[in-house]
Amino acid sequence: MTSPLQTPLFQTLCVIGPGHIGSSILRRARLEPALATRLVTTDAIPAVRETARCIGLADEVPDTMAEAVRDADCVILCVPVGAMGSVAAEVLPAMKPGAILSDVGSTKGSIVADITPHLRPDIPFVPAHPMAGREFSGPESGFAELFDDRWCLLTPLPGMPDEATQRIATMWALMGARTRAMDIAHHDKVCAMVSHLPHLIAFTICGTADDLADESRSEVLDFAASGFRDFTRIAGSNPVMWRDIFLNNREALLEMLARFTEDAQAMARAIRWGDADFIVDRIERGRRIRKTLIENRQA
Amino acid sequence: MTSPLQTPLFQTLCVIGPGHIGSSILRRARLEPALATRLVTTDAIPAVRETARCIGLADEVPDTMAEAVRDADCVILCVPVGAMGSVAAEVLPAMKPGAILSDVGSTKGSIVADITPHLRPDIPFVPAHPMAGREFSGPESGFAELFDDRWCLLTPLPGMPDEATQRIATMWALMGARTRAMDIAHHDKVCAMVSHLPHLIAFTICGTADDLADESRSEVLDFAASGFRDFTRIAGSNPVMWRDIFLNNREALLEMLARFTEDAQAMARAIRWGDADFIVDRIERGRRIRKTLIENRQA
Numbered sequence: 001m002t003s004p005l006q007t008p009l010f011q012t013l014c015v016i017g018p019g020h021i022g023s024s025i026l027r028r029a030r031l032e033p034a035l036a037t038r039l040v041t042t043d044a045i046p047a048v049r050e051t052a053r054c055i056g057l058a059d060e061v062p063d064t065m066a067e068a069v070r071d072a073d074c075v076i077l078c079v080p081v082g083a084m085g086s087v088a089a090e091v092l093p094a095m096k097p098g099a100i101l102s103d104v105g106s107t108k109g110s111i112v113a114d115i116t117p118h119l120r121p122d123i124p125f126v127p128a129h130p131m132a133g134r135e136f137s138g139p140e141s142g143f144a145e146l147f148d149d150r151w152c153l154l155t156p157l158p159g160m161p162d163e164a165t166q167r168i169a170t171m172w173a174l175m176g177a178r179t180r181a182m183d184i185a186h187h188d189k190v191c192a193m194v195s196h197l198p199h200l201i202a203f204t205i206c207g208t209a210d211d212l213a214d215e216s217r218s219e220v221l222d223f224a225a226s227g228f229r230d231f232t233r234i235a236g237s238n239p240v241m242w243r244d245i246f247l248n249n250r251e252a253l254l255e256m257l258a259r260f261t262e263d264a265q266a267m268a269r270a271i272r273w274g275d276a277d278f279i280v281d282r283i284e285r286g287r288r289i290r291k292t293l294i295e296n297r298q299a
Numbered sequence: 300m301t302s303p304l305q306t307p308l309f310q311t312l313c314v315i316g317p318g319h320i321g322s323s324i325l326r327r328a329r330l331e332p333a334l335a336t337r338l339v340t341t342d343a344i345p346a347v348r349e350t351a352r353c354i355g356l357a358d359e360v361p362d363t364m365a366e367a368v369r370d371a372d373c374v375i376l377c378v379p380v381g382a383m384g385s386v387a388a389e390v391l392p393a394m395k396p397g398a399i400l401s402d403v404g405s406t407k408g409s410i411v412a413d414i415t416p417h418l419r420p421d422i423p424f425v426p427a428h429p430m431a432g433r434e435f436s437g438p439e440s441g442f443a444e445l446f447d448d449r450w451c452l453l454t455p456l457p458g459m460p461d462e463a464t465q466r467i468a469t470m471w472a473l474m475g476a477r478t479r480a481m482d483i484a485h486h487d488k489v490c491a492m493v494s495h496l497p498h499l500i501a502f503t504i505c506g507t508a509d510d511l512a513d514e515s516r517s518e519v520l521d522f523a524a525s526g527f528r529d530f531t532r533i534a535g536s537n538p539v540m541w542r543d544i545f546l547n548n549r550e551a552l553l554e555m556l557a558r559f560t561e562d563a564q565a566m567a568r569a570i571r572w573g574d575a576d577f578i579v580d581r582i583e584r585g586r587r588i589r590k591t592l593i594e595n596r597q598a
Contacts, residue, residue, distance in 0.1 A: 131522055135589075151522050180521075190518050193508055194527040201500060204566050206585035208559045209492055219489050221591050222479075223430055223450050228493040230529045232592050235585030243578045246570050257567055260507045261560065267503050268556050271545050279542045286505035286534030290434075292520050293531050 008033060009170055014040040014072035016065060016087060018052045020238075021104050021130065022078030023142030026057045028175050031144050035174045042068035043139075044079075044087075051139045066094035074171070077103040082244035085114030097122040100164045104130055106191055108155045108184045110248035124164035129153045129187065130177055131195070135236040148176035155184045192252035197260060199242055200253065202234035307332060308469055313339040313371035315364060315386060317351045319537075320403050320429065321377030322441030325356045327474050330443050334473045341367040342438075343378075343386075350438045365393035373470070376402040381543035384413030396421040399463045403429055405490055407454045407483045409547035423463035428452045428486065429476055430494070434535040447475035454483045491551035496559060498541055499552065501533035 013029055013036035015022045022041065029035045039058040042065055043049050053061045062068045069075045069091045079087050084105055095101065101123055105111045108127050119125055132150040134141075152172040156165045169179045182190075209220045209228070220228070246253060263282075270278040312328055312335035314321040321340065328334045338357040341364055342348050352360045361367045368374045368390045378386050383404055394400065400422050404410045407426050418424055431449040433440075451471040455464045468478045481489075508519045508527070523531070545552060562581075569577040 153522065190522055193511065194519050194523050198504065198527050198530050200566060201504065201563070203582050203585045204563045205497065205500065205559055206588045207581050208555070208562045210584045210588060211558070211562070212492065219481075220493050221588065223452065223489055223493055228497050229592065230533055231497050232585065232589040234529055235582070236589040237582070237586075239579045239582040239586065242582055243575055246578055247573060247575065250570055254567055254571060256507070257563065259510070260504055261563065263507045263510070264500065264503045264556065264560065267499060268553055271549055272553060274546060276542055276546065279545055280538045282506050283502045283534070283536070283538040283541055285509045286502040286531065287536075287538065289505045289509060289520065290531040290535040293523055293528065 008035055008037050009167060009174065010036045010073040012036065012038040012040060012072045012074075014042075014069050014075045015058070015078055016041070016068065016075060016091060017043055017078035018048065018057050018139045018142075019078060020137050020141045021133065021146075022076070023052070023057055023139045024132075024144065024146040025076060025078070025104075025142075025175065027142055027144040028147065032174050035171065036074075038071075040068050040072060044083075048139055055140065057139060065091050069095050069099075071096065072099055074100045074102065074167070077101070077105070080238075080241045080244040081105040081107045081111055081248045082240075084111045085118070088115040089118045092118050092120055092123060095120075095123055099123060100167060101125045102128050102168050104128060106131075106133075106195065107245055107248040108153075108187045112155070112157065112184060124160045125157060126160065126165050126168040127155045127157070127184075128168055128172065129155070129191070130172065130175070131191075132177070133237075135233055137238040137241070145176065147172070150177050152177040152179045153187055154179055154181045155187050156181055188249050188252045189255075192249055192256045196245055196249055196253045197256045199234055199237065200246065200257065201260070202231045203242070205231050206235045307334060307336050308466060308473065309335040309372040311335065311337045311339060311371045311373075313341075313368050313374045314357070314377055315340070315367065315374060315390060316342055316377035317347065317356050317438045317441075318377060319436050319440045320432065320445075321375070322351070322356055322438045323431075323443065323445040324375060324377070324403075324441075324474065326441055326443040327446065331473050334470065335373075337370075339367050339371060343382075347438055354439065356438060364390050368394050368398075370395065371398055373399045373401065373466070376400070376404070379537075379540045379543040380404040380406045380410055380547045381539075383410045384417070387414040388417045391417050391419055391422060394419075394422055398422060399466060400424045401427050401467050403427060405430075405432075405494065406487060406544055406547040407452075408487045411454070411456065411483060423459045424456060425459065425464050425467040426454045426456070426483075427467055427471065428454070428490070429471065429474070430490075431476070432536075434532055436537040436540070444475065446471070449476050451476040451478045452486055453478055453480045454486050455480055487548050487551045488554075491548055491555045495544055495548055495552045496555045498533055498536065499545065499556065500559070501530045502541070504530050505534045 015025055018041045040060045041052055041058040042062050049061050106129050130152040132147050172179050314324055317340045339359045340351055340357040341361050348360050405428050429451040431446050471478050
């Protein structure tokens with residue numbers, strides 16, 4: 001009874017918020033007996049709970065968060081980052097001693113600040129961020145392979161037991177992800193650059209196109225070349241989730257946007273004055289990054 | 300011998316520059332007997348000609364442009380937009396009377412201005428722009444289905460015979476594309492918005508990422524989330540081609556970049572001051588455009 005295959009990592013795993021990420025965790029856990037024996041989920045929205053029951057995402061879908069977390073050995077918060085604090089305040093008093101609290105949000109500084117005031121000394125909190133989102137949302141959009149070969153970043157807090165961090169890292173490895181630990185501020189800066197800024201730009205350029213005169217606007221849509229199509233794929237993402245991310249990673253995101261704007265202005269100046277070498281140099285850099293990404297198996 | 304299936308649109312079709320677009324035209328023409336009986340191609344670069352011969356892109360790959368166009372009933376220029384003028388100057392004197400000249404460049408204003416001084420009264424010129432590029436380049440990257448269901452925009456010139464425009468439109472229909480005619484200035488504005496600006500932004504953000512400190516830079520690549528990956532796909536495009544497009548659609552591109560920058564600054568301000576409604580409104584607009592694109596079968 002002590003082999004790793006017979007003793008699952010958690011007896012009961014609870015996902016709060018079975019959206020795109022949360023439902024993908026549950027789907028993967030279903031296929032992975034080493035992860036958990038029993039799956040529980042719930043959501044603040046009744047229709048989401050109903051869908052979770054209909055499609056059989058978990059063994060149990062209680063109506064309240066307190067019921068959902070009561071017997072859980074691990075509770076993962078998969079709610080918009082702006083809701084992390086209030087949801088933590090609701091679930092923490094109901095959790096059993098020694099259970100682990102974790103999350104999947106992409107603005108670790110704000111989440112740690114919002115959850116810390118509600119923490120209990122007997123509940124270790126391990127912040128985590130699987131970098132695997134797509135433009136879909138809702139319980140029906142998840143899939144078991146979402147995390148395969150993707151990174152899950154852990155930002156362990158000082159004073160928390162190593163064993164809890166290790167269990168969350170093992171959980172993500174069983175989900176198919178590669179894990180790495182990093183400092184919270186550094187995490188937020190890197191994610192502002194590789195994820196939050198590209199989303200801000202994609203949402204913005206769609207608005208810019210929408211502002212064109214009526215005739216042009218319809219043609220923007222008719223003739224969308226491959227460049228614009230990729231941007232609108234990103235722009236199809238969940239509004240509440242991204243509003244919260246932007247507002248909760250404000251400083252890092254504004255810094256990266258300022259850097260980008262300076263660089264775009266330099267490009268505009270090169271185009272206005274015909275500086276062909278500068279333009280080619282910028283394009284070549286993009287190609288180098290692309291090449292490195294492909295080599296790193298992330299493209 | 301007069302049925303459409305037995306009389307091809309052109310006896311000899313010549314593609315100058317068998318790169319990604321040019322080689323895709325040739326590959327499709329090979330599969331489409333109604334298009335042309337004989338295919339000819341050449342390129343200014345000896346290695347490209349050699350590749351075209353090795354992979355059998357055409358029936359004939361002469362060393363000079365004059366030889367290539369001599370017997371052609373239609374010559375399509377598939378070179379970077381900055382080279383259109385000089386290539387037209389070289390091929391036009393060698394073309395046979397009544398043959399049609401066309402091109403595939405995406406900056407129609409500059410191309411028409413560059414080619415017009417070299418035109419002959421007995422050679423109709425029909426500017427065309429298939430909106431089907433991908434991030435690949437070179438003769439081996441093309442494929443016969445590239446133009447399926449994509450738009451090919453025609454910007455017919457005053458005084459040119461309608462019959463020539465009609466033949467080029469028929470050619471693109473046989474390539475699988477949908478065609479539409481529009482005014483040159485309007486074409487350049489729409490393409491600045493849906494194609495040139497997204498590419499400028501993608502190249503720029505890769506440079507911005509590359510400028511981060513060494514440690515962060517490696518992590519930018521390691522942890523590239525889906526947002527950044529899409530941008531680098533665009534950024535993998537051909538530098539000379541895009542340098543030429545930026546420099547040759549300068550006014551329209553700078554106007555669209557200025558509009559985008561204003562909108563990005565408005566988003567930055569909303570993030571700084573916590574204007575959640577403004578942010579959600581912008582994201583919702585992106586989703587609406589995405590939805591319309593999907594309905595238009597372009598996504």
